[in-house]
Amino acid sequence: MTALSLLLLLGSLLSMVQADRSTGDTKFALKLFRVLVRDKSRPNIVFSPSSIRTALVLAYLGAEDTTAEELKQTLSLEGSDKNDVGQRFAHRLAQEQKQSGDDAQFSYANRIYVAERYRFIQAYQELAGKYLRASAENVNFGERMKVSQQINSWVAAKTHDQIKDLISADSLSSDTAAILINAIYFKAQWEHAFSESLTAVHDFASSDGKKVRTSFMFLWEFFRYAELPSLNATALEIRYKGTNIVLLIILPLEEQGLYALEKKLSDVDLHEISSQMRREHVQLQMPKFKLEFEVSLKPVLQQLGIKTMFDPNADFSSLVEGADMAISEVKHKAFIDVNENGTTAAASTYVEVMAKSVKLPNRKTYPFIVDHPFLFAIKDEHSTFFLGHVNRPYY
CATH class of the missing domain: 2.30.39.10 (Alpha-1-antitrypsin, domain 1)
Known part of the structure; x- marks a missing residue:
């Protein structure tokens, strides 16, 4: 069986998700928060529920049966089927673009890197491309250093150099089937600035x-x-x-x-x-504060009920042709800077698919x-x- 690796990344700028996800987004955010705060080893936490949820939706669109149902329930996805879920996310993306202007910068991007030996299922590529604007690129994961630099350069560019070195060369191998990535950047000034x-x-x-x-x-x-x-x-x-x-x-x-x-x-x-x-x-x-936070979300998601996608029973048969896949890792990295002028925050998420083995x-x-x-x-x-x-x- 081939393992699907999902990497979730959060960078130095603010992530934004709109109205159509209000109920599900909030539910998922609090579910994650309850688990993450149990770790008392780090005094400060920052994460982007929106980035994590979006990256996992990329995986959901290629999942079937129990794997898909666990993802849909835990992510509190609204929609009768994958096409409906995708349409809701597409509406969100259109709304997010309205947040950018003279006083705020916003960018949001998804990308998929797939091993040269595999081809995406056509229906999956259409869903991911049409609704999540996720472009795909074939790479040779055996060239670990080259591919990790390629992926990290893309993430750094999308987060204005706020998220760097997301993926290490050691995390890739010839068994890696695909990397699914979400990156979000937001920078805005206060309505009333501090002096x-x-x-x-x-x-x-x-x-x-x-x-x-x-x-x-x-x-x-x-x-x-x-x-x-x-x-x-x-x-x-x-x-x-x-x-x-x-x-x-x-x-x-x-x-x-x-x-x-x-x-x-x-x-x-x-x-x-x-x-x-x-x-x-x-x-x-x-x-004033600056926070950086990096965490493996695999154990967190398992506690929340997303288990099957990590084990041999995982079903991603609607993702890639000719491969039996499971998720090997979900990683999240976040950054936020709050100062007199405003806030900069970034988020990125990746999923990696690898072979299982004043008065x-x-x-x-x-x-x-x-x-x-x-x-x-x-x-x-x-x-x-x-x-x-x-x-x-x-x-």
Whole structure:
């Protein structure tokens, strides 16, 4: 049997997914988050549910029977069949292009690399090309260094050099049948920028109880704000200029309340939190931060119920002609940079197939001082693009 390897990559810019995926996207985002936060070895997390989900859809389009059903259920895909699922993603892609403009850059790309000895099933190539705009290229995976450089160059170009060295030459072999890749890039300015002259160093209470000196940004402005007594937290949305995208910050009232907050969030829709917000004047103080995160998603996806695609019973008979395939690896890499001007975020996902073997009116000002661990999401009214938490900010 030949193994199908799916690689998921996240880079340094924001990923964007639109309305047609709202329910499924949010469900899948929270499923992933619940599992990823169990690993306490790394204080900070950032990942793109949208990138991961899209890369896995590339695999779903070539799957059948139990393999396809597990993917569809876990990814919360909406649609009666593959053609319907594909149409929904095509609609999303068309909507995403509207986010690009003078104030925001957005690019989104899928690509498939297939071993020279294999040919894609025509129906799969039509679905992936028509709906996900995934172009295909034949390569000789036996030339591991050359092909890894080729793939990494493509990812770096699509993420504006925010994601580099995604695939190592050692991860490829002559048994590799295909690599399915998604890359997303987003860069946008704040609707109300922070003044760099106000940035100052203050204490941030990290998750280990220590006070760390961190650069904080300051802004007095009107934001959408909410008090969330059921979560023992407050929330704030910071809008990106020229888009309908926001950075949502959920801040526990207790200094070390992030763990308890995340347990409660497992049953809460982030869009429900946004619906409770109202426009208020806020004294905002938050740290600058840069995060990088890389993780193998194979064990995570197995915990979520996607198991068959990794074992000998995997069925990708609608993907490649003349090969019995399974997924060998799903890898995710993400980057985000939040500073006075705005946010840069990137995401990429790959799947590899291998042989198995300012003066204010007289009104209340709400302080929102982000000086202890918090949760964040980059989202619009429909979808969650990036999700993560910060226990100790670095910049």
